[in-house]
Amino acid sequence: MPTTETTRSTSRSVGAVLWDWLTTVDHKKIGILYGATALVFFVLGGVEAMLIRWQLSRPEAAFIDPDLYNQLFTMHGVTMVFLVGMPIAVAFFNYLIPLQIGARDVAFPRLNAFSYWVFLFGGIFMYTSVFAGIAPDGGWFGYANLSLREYSPGPNMDFYALGLQILGIGSIAGGVNFITTIINLRAPGMKFMRMPLFTWMAFVTSFIIITALPVLAVALFMLTFDRFWDTHFFNVMAGGDPVLWQHLFWLFGHPEVYILILPAFGIASEVIPTFSRKPLFGYAIMVFSGVLIGFISWGVWGHHMFTTGMGPIADAFFTISTMIIAIPTGVKVFNWLATMWGGAIRFTTAMLFAVAMVALFTIGGISGMMHAASPADLQQHDTYFVVAHFHYVLIGGLLMGVFAGFYYWYPKVSGRFMSEKLGKWHFWTFFIGFNAVFFPMHWVGLFGMPRRIYTYAEELNLGALNLFMSAMSLFMVVGTMFFIWNLVRSWRKGEPAVANPWGGSTLEWSTTSPPPDFNFAELPVVRSRNPLWDNPEDYDERVHTEPAGGVHMPNPSFWPLITAFGSAITLILFMTHIWWMPLVGLAITAVATINWAFEPAG
Amino acid sequence: MRDGFSKYARRLAPGVLILLAGCAGDYPQIMTQPVSEWGQIQIDIWALVTWWTVPILVIVIGVLAFILVRFRERPGGPEPKHVYGSTKIEVIWTVIPAIIVLIIAIPTIQAIFALQEEVPEDALVVEAIGHQWWWEFRYPEEGIITANQFYVPVGRPVALMLRSNDVIHSFWIPRLGGKRDVNPVVRTPEGVEPMHLNHIVLTVDSAGEYLGQCAEFCGTSHAIMRMMAVAVEPEEYDAWVEAMTVPEEPEADLAQVGHDIFMRSTCIACHAIEGTRAQGRLGPDLTMMGDRFSIGAGLMANTEENMTEWLLHAPELKKGILMPGARVEAGGMPPTALSREDARAVAAYLASLRLPDPLVPAPTAPAADPPAGAEREPAAGEREPLPMGPEPESD
Amino acid sequence: MNAEAHAAHPAHSHPPTATGLDNLKLGFWVFLGSETLFFGTFIATYMIYVGRSLEGPYPHEILDIPLTTVSTFILLMSSLAMVLALNAVQKDNRRGALLWLMMTAGLGSIFLGFQAYEFTHFYNEGLTLQSSIFGTTFFILTGFHGIHVTVGVIWLMILWLQTYAGRIRSADALKVEIAGLYWHFVDIVWIVIFMLVYLMQEG
Numbered sequence A: 001m002p003t004t005e006t007t008r009s010t011s012r013s014v015g016a017v018l019w020d021w022l023t024t025v026d027h028k029k030i031g032i033l034y035g036a037t038a039l040v041f042f043v044l045g046g047v048e049a050m051l052i053r054w055q056l057s058r059p060e061a062a063f064i065d066p067d068l069y070n071q072l073f074t075m076h077g078v079t080m081v082f083l084v085g086m087p088i089a090v091a092f093f094n095y096l097i098p099l100q101i102g103a104r105d106v107a108f109p110r111l112n113a114f115s116y117w118v119f120l121f122g123g124i125f126m127y128t129s130v131f132a133g134i135a136p137d138g139g140w141f142g143y144a145n146l147s148l149r150e151y152s153p154g155p156n157m158d159f160y161a162l163g164l165q166i167l168g169i170g171s172i173a174g175g176v177n178f179i180t181t182i183i184n185l186r187a188p189g190m191k192f193m194r195m196p197l198f199t200w201m202a203f204v205t206s207f208i209i210i211t212a213l214p215v216l217a218v219a220l221f222m223l224t225f226d227r228f229w230d231t232h233f234f235n236v237m238a239g240g241d242p243v244l245w246q247h248l249f250w251l252f253g254h255p256e257v258y259i260l261i262l263p264a265f266g267i268a269s270e271v272i273p274t275f276s277r278k279p280l281f282g283y284a285i286m287v288f289s290g291v292l293i294g295f296i297s298w299g300v301w302g303h304h305m306f307t308t309g310m311g312p313i314a315d316a317f318f319t320i321s322t323m324i325i326a327i328p329t330g331v332k333v334f335n336w337l338a339t340m341w342g343g344a345i346r347f348t349t350a351m352l353f354a355v356a357m358v359a360l361f362t363i364g365g366i367s368g369m370m371h372a373a374s375p376a377d378l379q380q381h382d383t384y385f386v387v388a389h390f391h392y393v394l395i396g397g398l399l400m401g402v403f404a405g406f407y408y409w410y411p412k413v414s415g416r417f418m419s420e421k422l423g424k425w426h427f428w429t430f431f432i433g434f435n436a437v438f439f440p441m442h443w444v445g446l447f448g449m450p451r452r453i454y455t456y457a458e459e460l461n462l463g464a465l466n467l468f469m470s471a472m473s474l475f476m477v478v479g480t481m482f483f484i485w486n487l488v489r490s491w492r493k494g495e496p497a498v499a500n501p502w503g504g505s506t507l508e509w510s511t512t513s514p515p516p517d518f519n520f521a522e523l524p525v526v527r528s529r530n531p532l533w534d535n536p537e538d539y540d541e542r543v544h545t546e547p548a549g550g551v552h553m554p555n556p557s558f559w560p561l562i563t564a565f566g567s568a569i570t571l572i573l574f575m576t577h578i579w580w581m582p583l584v585g586l587a588i589t590a591v592a593t594i595n596w597a598f599e600p601a602g
Numbered sequence B: 001m002r003d004g005f006s007k008y009a010r011r012l013a014p015g016v017l018i019l020l021a022g023c024a025g026d027y028p029q030i031m032t033q034p035v036s037e038w039g040q041i042q043i044d045i046w047a048l049v050t051w052w053t054v055p056i057l058v059i060v061i062g063v064l065a066f067i068l069v070r071f072r073e074r075p076g077g078p079e080p081k082h083v084y085g086s087t088k089i090e091v092i093w094t095v096i097p098a099i100i101v102l103i104i105a106i107p108t109i110q111a112i113f114a115l116q117e118e119v120p121e122d123a124l125v126v127e128a129i130g131h132q133w134w135w136e137f138r139y140p141e142e143g144i145i146t147a148n149q150f151y152v153p154v155g156r157p158v159a160l161m162l163r164s165n166d167v168i169h170s171f172w173i174p175r176l177g178g179k180r181d182v183n184p185v186v187r188t189p190e191g192v193e194p195m196h197l198n199h200i201v202l203t204v205d206s207a208g209e210y211l212g213q214c215a216e217f218c219g220t221s222h223a224i225m226r227m228m229a230v231a232v233e234p235e236e237y238d239a240w241v242e243a244m245t246v247p248e249e250p251e252a253d254l255a256q257v258g259h260d261i262f263m264r265s266t267c268i269a270c271h272a273i274e275g276t277r278a279q280g281r282l283g284p285d286l287t288m289m290g291d292r293f294s295i296g297a298g299l300m301a302n303t304e305e306n307m308t309e310w311l312l313h314a315p316e317l318k319k320g321i322l323m324p325g326a327r328v329e330a331g332g333m334p335p336t337a338l339s340r341e342d343a344r345a346v347a348a349y350l351a352s353l354r355l356p357d358p359l360v361p362a363p364t365a366p367a368a369d370p371p372a373g374a375e376r377e378p379a380a381g382e383r384e385p386l387p388m389g390p391e392p393e394s395d
Numbered sequence C: 001m002n003a004e005a006h007a008a009h010p011a012h013s014h015p016p017t018a019t020g021l022d023n024l025k026l027g028f029w030v031f032l033g034s035e036t037l038f039f040g041t042f043i044a045t046y047m048i049y050v051g052r053s054l055e056g057p058y059p060h061e062i063l064d065i066p067l068t069t070v071s072t073f074i075l076l077m078s079s080l081a082m083v084l085a086l087n088a089v090q091k092d093n094r095r096g097a098l099l100w101l102m103m104t105a106g107l108g109s110i111f112l113g114f115q116a117y118e119f120t121h122f123y124n125e126g127l128t129l130q131s132s133i134f135g136t137t138f139f140i141l142t143g144f145h146g147i148h149v150t151v152g153v154i155w156l157m158i159l160w161l162q163t164y165a166g167r168i169r170s171a172d173a174l175k176v177e178i179a180g181l182y183w184h185f186v187d188i189v190w191i192v193i194f195m196l197v198y199l200m201q202e203g
Helices: A014-023 A027-056 A066-101 A109-131 A156-184 A197-229 A242-276 A283-299 A312-340 A349-372 A374-380 A384-414 A420-446 A463-493 A559-576 A581-598 B002-021 B037-070 B087-115 B234-245 B253-264 B304-317 B340-352 C002-008 C023-048 C065-090 C094-125 C133-164 C170-199
Strands: B124-131 B134-139 B144-147 B149-153 B157-164 B169-171 B180-182 B199-203 B208-213 B226-232
Touching: A027 A066, A027 A109, A027 A384, A027 A463, A066 A109, A066 A156, A066 A197, A066 A242, A066 A384, A109 A156, A109 A559, A156 A197, A156 A559, A156 C023, A197 A242, A197 A283, A197 C023, A197 C133, A242 A283, A242 A312, A242 A349, A242 A384, A242 C023, A283 A312, A312 A349, A312 A374, A312 B037, A312 B087, A349 A374, A349 A384, A349 A420, A349 B037, A374 B037, A374 B087, A384 A420, A384 A463, A420 A463, A559 A581, B037 B087, B037 B199, B124 B149, B124 B169, B124 B180, B144 B149, B144 B234, B149 B234, B157 B169, B157 B180, B226 B234, B253 B340, B304 B340, C023 C133, C023 C170, C065 C094, C065 C170, C094 C133, C094 C170, C133 C170
Parallel strands: B124 B157, B149 B226
Antiparallel strands: B124 B134, B134 B144, B157 B199, B169 B180, B208 B226
């Protein structure tokens, strides 16, 4: 295969474009693929949320059948965590890490493509079940023994066990890739303590991914074996213990929360300094608090299980560890405030979202402190109070951060600005809608509405509040429509953007918008934490001017796609209950892997 | 310190809550007005955390608002000074939250241990057993079994021993206090793994009817797994125990017909009624069904009409249950083939299974207010008093 | 430093890395870190369920320590062979490389043979995936380990074929080194399993 010389061809056939995307190993294209796919799932997850709100708008409503409702809330959770939250973070990682550390690509470009395709196949597999009406219905947490064949006889929870397993493969491969990239591909002078905070948070997140996902993988294997081969991991009649599932799931599940939120912290830590025109306050503290959060995230899982009955000593331990994790998190919030203090704040849409993220995440953090205290959690656990809490963390924190990131880096990716006018509409409708839905939800919880119920009794007196929340959720729909329209419209019609349109300080702004395939013609040399502010003279057009001989880039490859297909189909074929069928998938994987291994990487 | 504080918090927390909510109303499952010390401890901790953390939120939002106004970009304004950090400030805002955490953590941990009480000697033991999707209550010492609604005396410790017959449930009656999971019994070589069999020990302070429901997702009809605790004065409780252990006698003709249908149909394979030949244990016990707050573990109000519908269409009204309808099988059980008339008669029979009202006859004036707990009006308005029927045969 | 890095990896056209470590090697270490959690969770599960079986055969009735000591020794020796294989490749000693790669894969296969025998024997004794919690956790834990060994053997066979075809020289030693990392990891995991499952059994 010839070495691809990187030039942007202007007119190509549809087939050639398709082939290009199917075989791409370019981190930027893969990042775009991740982002676009995650947005599709975001819309699907949003539709599920709206159906849930529809059903809950009235007490004793019967718009939606309970079995369908259970599928909806399960898939809403699974989708938003595994098919939106993680991949959208990975989209940013993919696009930005190499640019921020001054590299031409990730360490393993083909593995990167593989990760994406596995994610796509896993997502498609899970959504096949949704459209077939047999989606997982045991909650995103899939508690055994409800999830065992005895109590969930249909194929629903098979999709859960196998689908998440597929998604986990891609995540772990991605984690390995990003860690290696960040350690090994930093440009000359890009010391660890000079890395942009976003890259740092990506680094911590990747470590959590490679350590937390295997735990989930094992739990899912156990569930799969219990469901398919009647093993006894969670079968109480044979001495299996369903509480083990809870421990394993939350041992994964709580680090997972930080997998979701740390990237948003990273985004806020890039956006806020740029639009305050001030360097990040307390950089080192911001880095270490992120690392500390990563470590402590492994010691707090029990706070999901205060009602399980772990005994007072475990309850006390997890209460304290959970409260302690609030300290580094609080420090981050204070440092963002200090970064803005004394700055010259520009209220771009990106900044609005970043500021909203700081405020709303703090609300989620405070309510988090409330159920960190095990005695209080005995009441709040599994009520809408908790639902309000984690939507403040995940929408208020993660999603607001992600929106900020979209508006901030869109000019880099597309070479065009997103419309600020549509952006403001997006911000205000979404912001108002979000708070109107989720702030009253605290009271709905305190007034005694449990989670995961398809209907509630009229005498709970919660009809009015629920109706209000359901109605207000339409604002979020409108906001999302503004966002998607803005994304699509601006791709061709947005105002053209220069290399560093916002006056950012990090390396990604030194190259063109959009960057050339090779990112940097010459690897940049870094002399400080904010290179574009401190040494702007270092980064002129030489950074992105293609040298005469071209830049040697990795070859495109078809094998990651085939390997991903093989891996996914191996697990999917378990659904046939024919023991040798997975071997077919295994054979595809083996052939593809060997071809991959012997193909010149370029 | 804790006592002084909690008094303060107790007085203020619910008030502030309602104030913030902006709408006072009657919320039967509100978690901030517990009627037991057990529940009060939990809410005190919540109030404690709230008082220490919400000010932080207010400060953060306030400072943020100030920053956004004060430090917005102004045309021709000076270039902001590049400040990279300050160790002193970092130390301050690390140490202050740490101190707050400490202040919160100490009473919290005391509370955690206070909530894990051993079962006292004089406690009334009630086994609460979770089923998909109803609650069974057993009083081993009194020999009573009932379902979805249970009586406890005010002022005496109650030990709720929780276990599940199938999947994990969670026992939650917010006014009594927080929830504990209802775990299935794990078999071990020694017999039973006791670790996950939780119990709650609490003393109800005031009489009343307290609604609750399962709080751990447990399958299709998890939403309809409701229950009610009826707290009554001790002498009323004793009367209840007595009434529950004495065989019931249908009063009305229709009820008598219903009794006969009930006893000769498949109902008795799953349901028990104390003092009759119905001794099935798969489904909810129906002793004193006429006094229950609902049909189908909170599905609908306990009226004869609703009961008739329920008997005819149970699997359609509550998805996933094992009880068959008149035409539809469920849980592998064939349809009951009850006609509407049959069902109406059975409903009348079940409605006739009532506790004496009032539970304890008032010594002097019979017109006195009925005691709390027995104040429910007869559920079905259309039920006419009929002459006493013949004594039922319990063959 | 750049020149050195290039000299050490002429077959790899990557630019030199920030740490001087090869990407593949670093990435593989990270992957093994992830694998540690994978096996750690399975092993922890096994340990949690020790002594919780309701029905026999129980571990002490069925686990054959002398037999498994032999197979453990064989797997340990395969690690030694792996070291020698890498050494031979690095020295461009093709015959040595062929011999020791074959030896490693062969010893690995013998270990798998022992495991196959053990599984069949246990099965005939009534210990199955479904017979008890011990059966479940034992077969799944050792089974996943066995799958890892199998993958290792296949990997080594491919390396052997490549060496035979003359496509692996000292410059490609990294390929063998990474296979070696994997092999040693799988070996260490087995030692942990052997200690916890076989030697420290209760009940």
